[in-house]
Structure formats: C-alpha cells, structure tokens
Amino acid sequence: MVLSGREDAVLQKLREAVIQYNKEAAVELSSQIVGEGMDAHRAIREGLAAGMGKVGELYNEQHYFVPELLLSADALYAGLAILRPHARNTDAGEESRQVVLGTIEGDVHDIGKNLLKVMFDAAGWLVHDLGKDVQLERFVEEQQRTNAELVGVSALMTTSMRAMPEVIKMLKESSPDVVVMVGGAPLTRSTAMQFGADGYADNAGIAVQEAARLVTVSQDQARSRT
Secondary structure, rough: OOHHHHHHHHHHHHHHHHHHHHHHHHHHHHHHHHHHOOHHHHHHHHHHHHHHHHHHHHHOOOOOOOHHHHHHHHHHHHHHHHHHHHHHOOOOOHHHEEEEEEEOOOOOHHHHHHHHHHHHHHOOOOOEOOOOOHHHHHHHHHHHHHHOOOOEEEOOOOHHHHHHHHHHHHHHHHOOEEEEEOOOOOOOHHHHHHHHOOOOOOOOOHHHHHHHHHHHHHHHHHHHHH
C-alpha cells in the first residue's frame, strides 16, 4: 500500500489545522490517519507537533497571542487523544523519557512553560508539570520521585531568575546525571551557562530538540562510566 504522497498531504492539512486552531479539522484528520493505517507517530511529529512549533514562532513574533495559543493547544490535544494510542515510537528510549517542568519560586508567569508542556507532550515525553511559583525543593522532590531525566525551569522576571543557580545546584547534588534546562525572557545562553545549567533554548520548539540531544549525551556518558 503506497501512501506517501497522500499521507504527506494529510499531514500538511493536520499541521495547518493546529496553526489555524481548527479543532474539528484536527479531529477529522487524525481519525482519517488512524482509519487509513497511516503512521500515527509520524502524524504526531510532523503534523501536530510541527503545527504547534509554528504556533510558538507566531507567538514569539507577536502575530499570535494567548487566545490563539490556547485554541491551537486545544486542537493539538484533540488530535493527540486520537493518535497517541496508535503511535509506535520509533526513537529508541524516547517513549520512557520524562521531564519535570515549573516556573521558579516568586514568578507567576507560565505562558512559556505551558507552551513547552504542549511541545513535550506532542513529542511523546511524560510531563510532570509543577505549575508556577514553584519552591526550589519541589523541583528536587519531583525529580527524585519520578526519576525524570530532565528538569526544565523557567523564569520571566530578573528577580526570580536569581534563584536558578541555587535550584540547579540542588538538583545536581541530588541527581548528578539529571539534565537541567532553563529558559525565559530575561535569560541568555551565556547567563544559563553561568548559572550551571546544561542547556538553554529561546523557544519551545528548539527546547524539545535540544532536550532530546542533551539527554542522549548524558545517558551515553553515564553508560561509558559503567
């Protein structure tokens, strides 16, 4: 059964459904993908996640705002609900990857963190969302409880980001192999590295790709030590 050309067209429509926050189209197209035996994992990656990545770009460029962001997320989650039970993850080890996310103590801004949650969800990660104004100890406790490979800490204010070096130190002392990524408007890559973070990304789409790379490197290094 040759589906390549038609499958590409359907995936492009699914991507556009998310961008245009068309929940009904996302449901219809996702059902079509399952019904015709197309690759559900590819549909999540190249349809839903790719669409949400574009939405993230539009949001960062201030072409989209919070209402469009939330409506696009609704379309994405409606498609995920249909596709995920049929997805066969072809990336070794990715299915079991977990991430702890939260906006740091003293900061109640969580739009960026919520977008990141959507992107990790779409990429197949198990997300443990601590919410906003998260006490430093909660990051450590949740990472220990879940044994998550990655912790993502966001800050949208210069005052709150000052706590990042402390939480990174606490996480590394608790679990030396855990990967810690930070992000948020006041941060730069240079600042993130000075704080002791393993990684930094200035938008949600890049963050998920960078997270996967960093976790793979960390796991390879851990295996080489044993």
